[in-house]
Amino acid sequence: MPQYAKLQPKVRRSVDAAVAKFAEHTHAGLHLEKISNARDPRIRTIRIDQFWRGVVLAPQKGDVHCLLAVMPHDDAITYAKSKKFSVNQALGVLEVRDQVALEEMSPALEKVAERTNFRLLGHVFDKDLVRLGIDRELIPLVKLLTEESHLQAMEKLLPEPQYIALLALAQGMNVQQAWDEVAQCLPVEEKPKAVDPDDLVTAMRRTPGKVVFVNGPEELRDVLAHPFDMWRVFLHPVQRRVALRPSYSGPAQVTGGAGTGKTVTALHRAKFLAGRGGRVLLTTFTRNLAEALEKQLSLLVDDEDVRGRIQVKNVDALSYSIVGRHHKPGIAGADVLEPLWEEAAEGTPFSPTFLEREWEQIILAQGLESEEEYLGCTRAGRGVPLGKAQRSVVWRAIGHVADGLAAEGRSTFHQLANEAAELVRRPEYDHVIIDEAQDIHTAQWRLLRRLVAEGPDDLFIVGDPHQRIYDSHVSLASLGINVRGRSTKLKLNYRTTQEILTWSVPLLGHAPAHGLDDSADTLDGYRSPMHGRRPVVKAYPDMDAELDGLVEQVRAWLDAEVEPGAIGVATRYVWVARKAARRLKEEGITAYQVPSKSPGVQVGSMHKMKGLEFRCIAVIGADENSLPSAKAITPEDEDPKAHAQDVQKERCLLFVASTRARDHLYVSYAGSPSPFLPG
Structure with missing residues (x-):
């Protein structure tokens, strides 16, 4: 589906027509052409138009045919001749390898092997390789390897499960450990009892993350009508195992880097639990994420009864609605808060930002209601120690803001969450599913905890601490939410190419992120099976020239028949987004600011891009004055810990924006580049 979604619209229409004609023809085989000298005799091709051909796998058993790829004629023939399909004898799933490329590699490996007695996998018995699913035909080639780099060069040529097993063994893992590595990326935890090497259809059905089955022309039309949307809600194997697990004994957590399918997993979990009759709350941090x-x-749920049991609401709207049952809340915006914090800081040694963070991260987070409680509390996470006298000064200063808000009948959303939590007298849902959990504030977590009774399948928590772009640093354990033993980490990125990942991950720096379960979180093993072009980084003398470059790039994407709505433009500042959208419109390119439901190029701040994805992303304004943004950084001499957290948030923002791209990433800046950009 992802490859089909990338095809130009006119090519997709030709594919639809060819498949429909094939499906309607009584003797379907007449439409398929055999390929001479193909490594797999079951491979066929089908004519799409004068230029494009489809590659089809025609299993010998049954009447199921699988459309594998649509390519220009010569590329399709090359693909069809080189690929070989098989059934993994340990896992029972369908696999494909580039047989021609492996054969061409063999003589070079033989020459290298002649110069040494060492073999990378010489210590592994053939029977153990077979137990791990290594194809018997590949074992002689595998046994020639003398260096791990040679194995890594085979990654694109080998089936993923086999490569994972071989790499694990090469890195010193034993057979059981290698099996555990393979099982993490597949829908099975135990080997099937019997595997028929010739039954490709059964193997396809065991490979739900790779093959879409359709049972008739109407179902086929539905799938092909929304290729991009279908791909977005498509479960890959490890996601399927997590989302459709019959039950968890308590709160469960799913983490993983950008594009690993955490949100898709959350959506399917919501459908699964609602399908069993449960009342489900599906919540997230911002309104536009909730709309997404x-x-x-x-798209995913077509049963009205099931859909009716799932409520989707971002956490601020949830707080507002609960408090609104008792009185109409008044929300304080920046126009109210900023003057109050300025007044509060006058005459104290503390800045308005320091006081506001102390209030948000300590007082509201811990639900402290008196000066005595504040004087005795712990301040974990804050970088500047405060004595009792200093705490008294802080308490009085913060009290000025709280009193000012109360006088106007207003509150912040975090205050509202605390109030809502107090108003919840009994659980209102059977299951609560939280997406983008890393950005949820402690006060909001208390509310969510009270909305569902403790027990099996109560909380399903999805997030990525490497995408933390707000000030929330939560310990679930401190809230009585224990996910140990019920945590899953997704490592495969199905959205972004490896080339974009290789460029984007270093943006995060070297320090591990702090997970919600109080453990360090790294991106070890995070990778993509997809490959494409490297990101493009361009420098310009000034912003006008940079916007000219943006117009040129967007126009090039449009000329390549990328749909306007599949193009995103991300900036650090809202005012730059406005300027970019205006310039695109002046040049005759339809563009809208995020969030927008109108079809056109989507332009927005990096914060607004969270949770969205596009075929092509242009990240503009990546200069030293914008990333990091000086306004968003606490001075190091005021609070070194807050300073470090702020810098990391800015790194995360750039990472989030860059990983919205599926196929193409373009980054630009005027003047000097951001220090975050790779050298």
């Missing part, structure tokens, strides 16, 4: 969840859920 609503849209995807409408």
Whole structure:
């Protein structure tokens, strides 16, 4: 589906027509052409038009045919001749390898092997390789390897499960450990009892993350009508195992880097639990993320009764609605808060930002209601120690803000969450699913905890601490939410190419992220099976020239028949987004600011891009004055820990923006580049 979604619209229409004609023809085989000298005799091709051909796998058993790829004629023939399909004898799943490329590699490996007695996998018995699913035909080639780099060069040529097993063994793992590595990326935890090497259809059905089955022309039309949307709600094997698990004994957590399918997993979990009759709350941090969840859920759930049992609401709207049952809340915006914090800081040694963070991260987070409680509390996470006298000064200063808000009948959303939590007298849902959990504030977590009774399948928590772009640093254990033993880490990125990942991951720096379960979180093993072009980084003398470059790049994507809505433009500042959208419109390119439901190029701040994805992303304004943003950084001499956290948030923002791209990433800056950009 991802490859089909990338095809130009006119090519997709030709594919639809060819497949429909094939499906309607009584003697379907007449439309398929055999390939001479093909490594797999079951491979066929089908004519799409004068230029494009489809590659088809025609299993010998049954009447199922699988459309594998649509390519220009010569590329399709090359693909069809070189690929070989098989059934993994340990896992029972369908696999494909580039047989021609492996054969061409063999003489070079033989020459290298002649110069040494060492073999990378010489210590592994053939029977153990077979137990791990290594194809018997590949074992002689595998046994020639003398260096891990040679194995890594084979990654694109080998089936993924086999490569994972071989790499694990090469890195010193034993056979059981290698099996555990393979099982993490597949829908099976135990080997099937019997595997028929000739039954490709059964193998396809065991490979739900790779093959879409359709049972008739209407179902086929539905799938092909929304290729991009279908791909977004498509479960890959490890996601399927997590989302459709019959039950968890308590709160469960799913983490993983950008594009690993955490949100898709959350959506399917919501459908699964609602399908069993449960009342489900699906919540996230911002309104536009909640709207995106609503849209995807409408594609995924077509049963009105099941859909009716799932409520989608971002956590601020949830707080507002609960408090609104008792009185109409008044929300304080920046126009109210900023003057109050300025006044509060006058005459104290503390800045308005320091006081506001102390209030948010300590007082509201811990639900402290008196000066005595504040004087005795712990301040974990804050970088500047405060004595009792200093705490008294802080308490009085913060009290000035709280009193000012109360006088106007207003509150912040975090205050509202605390109030809502107090108003919840009994559980209102059977299951609560939280997406983008890393950005949820402690006060909001208390509310969510009270909305569902403790027990099996109560909380399903999805997030990535490497995408933390707000000030929330939560310990679930401190809230009585224990996910140990019920945590899954997704490592495969199905959205972004490896080339984009290789460029983007270093943006995060070297320090591990702090996970919600109090453990360090790294991106070890995070990778993509997809490959494409390297990101493009361009420098310009000034912003006008940079915007000219943006117009040129967007126009090039449009000329390549990328749909306007599949193009995103991300900036650090809202005012730059406005300027970029205006310039695109002046040049005749339809563009809208995020969030927008209108079809056109989507332009927005990096914060607004969270949770969205596009075929092509242009990240503009990546200069030293914008990333990091000086306004968003606490001075190091005021609070070194807050300073470090702020810098990391800025790194995360750039990482989030860059990993919205599926196929193409373009980054630009005027003047000097951001220090975050790779050298």
